[in-house]
Amino acid sequence: MRHHTFTRLALAALAGLTIALCGPGLALGQTPEPPAPAERRTLRSQSIFGEDFTLRSNETIDGDLSVYGGNVVLEEGSRVDGKLNVFGGNIDIAGTVRGDLVMAGGNARLRKSGRLEGNQTYLGGRLDNDGGYASGRSTQLPLPSAPDTPRAPSVNVSPFEWLRRAVRDFFGGLVNIALAVLAALAVLALVPRHVRQVEGVLRENAVVAGGLGALTLIAVPVIAVVLAITLCLIPASLVAVVALIGAMLLGWAAVSRVVGERLMQALNRADWTVVGQTAAGALCLAVLGVIPFFGGLLTFVSTAVGVGAVVLTRFGTQPYPAPVATSLAPVTAAPAPVSEPFDPQI
Numbered sequence: 001m002r003h004h005t006f007t008r009l010a011l012a013a014l015a016g017l018t019i020a021l022c023g024p025g026l027a028l029g030q031t032p033e034p035p036a037p038a039e040r041r042t043l044r045s046q047s048i049f050g051e052d053f054t055l056r057s058n059e060t061i062d063g064d065l066s067v068y069g070g071n072v073v074l075e076e077g078s079r080v081d082g083k084l085n086v087f088g089g090n091i092d093i094a095g096t097v098r099g100d101l102v103m104a105g106g107n108a109r110l111r112k113s114g115r116l117e118g119n120q121t122y123l124g125g126r127l128d129n130d131g132g133y134a135s136g137r138s139t140q141l142p143l144p145s146a147p148d149t150p151r152a153p154s155v156n157v158s159p160f161e162w163l164r165r166a167v168r169d170f171f172g173g174l175v176n177i178a179l180a181v182l183a184a185l186a187v188l189a190l191v192p193r194h195v196r197q198v199e200g201v202l203r204e205n206a207v208v209a210g211g212l213g214a215l216t217l218i219a220v221p222v223i224a225v226v227l228a229i230t231l232c233l234i235p236a237s238l239v240a241v242v243a244l245i246g247a248m249l250l251g252w253a254a255v256s257r258v259v260g261e262r263l264m265q266a267l268n269r270a271d272w273t274v275v276g277q278t279a280a281g282a283l284c285l286a287v288l289g290v291i292p293f294f295g296g297l298l299t300f301v302s303t304a305v306g307v308g309a310v311v312l313t314r315f316g317t318q319p320y321p322a323p324v325a326t327s328l329a330p331v332t333a334a335p336a337p338v339s340e341p342f343d344p345q346i
Helices: 002-029 159-190 192-204 206-230 234-266 274-288 294-312
Strands: 041-043 046-049 053-055 059-061 065-068 072-074 084-087 091-093 101-104 108-110 120-123 127-129 138-141
Touching: 053 065, 159 192, 159 234, 159 274, 192 206, 192 234, 192 294, 206 234, 206 294, 234 274, 234 294, 274 294
Parallel strands: 041 059, 046 065, 053 072, 065 084, 072 091, 084 101, 091 108, 101 120, 108 127, 120 138
Antiparallel strands: none
16 A cells, blocks of 8 residues: 555656656747837938937838938838938948938948939949849049149150140130130120129229139039039029129120220220220230239139129129118208287287
8 A cells, every 4th residue: 555655656746847847848849929010110301410320120211311420320121211311421221212312421331131212422432232222323423632743744745746736725725815705795795784883893892802703703613512412402503503604704794894994094095995995805814814823813813803793783783882872851941930010008
């Protein structure tokens, strides 16, 4: 009896130990349930300055993403529905960019899961593609660099080659001079009243016009390039460039007219017409502009003064400074007091 009881207790203990040891193993062998997917988030257009930015896998930007001075990471599953603009940073793309990509001063890496569905423009950088999808047009623009040192002229130049170059340079200079004179005369013929308005500023405020014109010649091209690259406002950039060219032509005609008038006075002549004065001034400036260094400096100063005068007069449509309208009320004499006759009985 005791033997059977001991045997039963031993079997029960062995079964309990077996269950205790095999139970966790069975539980660990089961496949865990996948975690619930994160809720999708939609963000508005983002503009980040001086910081890195990471777009998570469950995030979508319904607009543009612009990062200045920071790196950008687009995780797998993320999406930018608009444009991606990055300046001064690198990009790691594992998500999707549906708009255009514009970056300057950095490199981009396109992962295998990444997608670029728009055009790409790289200023001073490149794209390293690890097998992702890239459609659209890709444009790489090198950063501006210092011009190369001019090479010394070759010693072994035949006399005929030297003569050919001399003749080419001579006639090329004549063509440039003729074009300069024709441009001044054409502007004078088309808008003579505007040219006269600009001339007044050149005679009275040449220093102010020169400073403003130099600033305009430097700032407008830079602004046009920045607008075209950063905001893709190519029409606005073209309008700015066309307006600058028009101001240069109008200013050139006015400066030629004033220089021709001074030249006529220096020669003690008084029979030159306005057209003759303009042609003589343009010819004088164009010939002096061919002189090395001095000619370039003279051309820049005359162009700056002309452009500044055009800006001050708003393309010759109003005088500078604008006349101050003063309206004085007519002064009427005060009525003389009426003296009543003296009555001695009062």
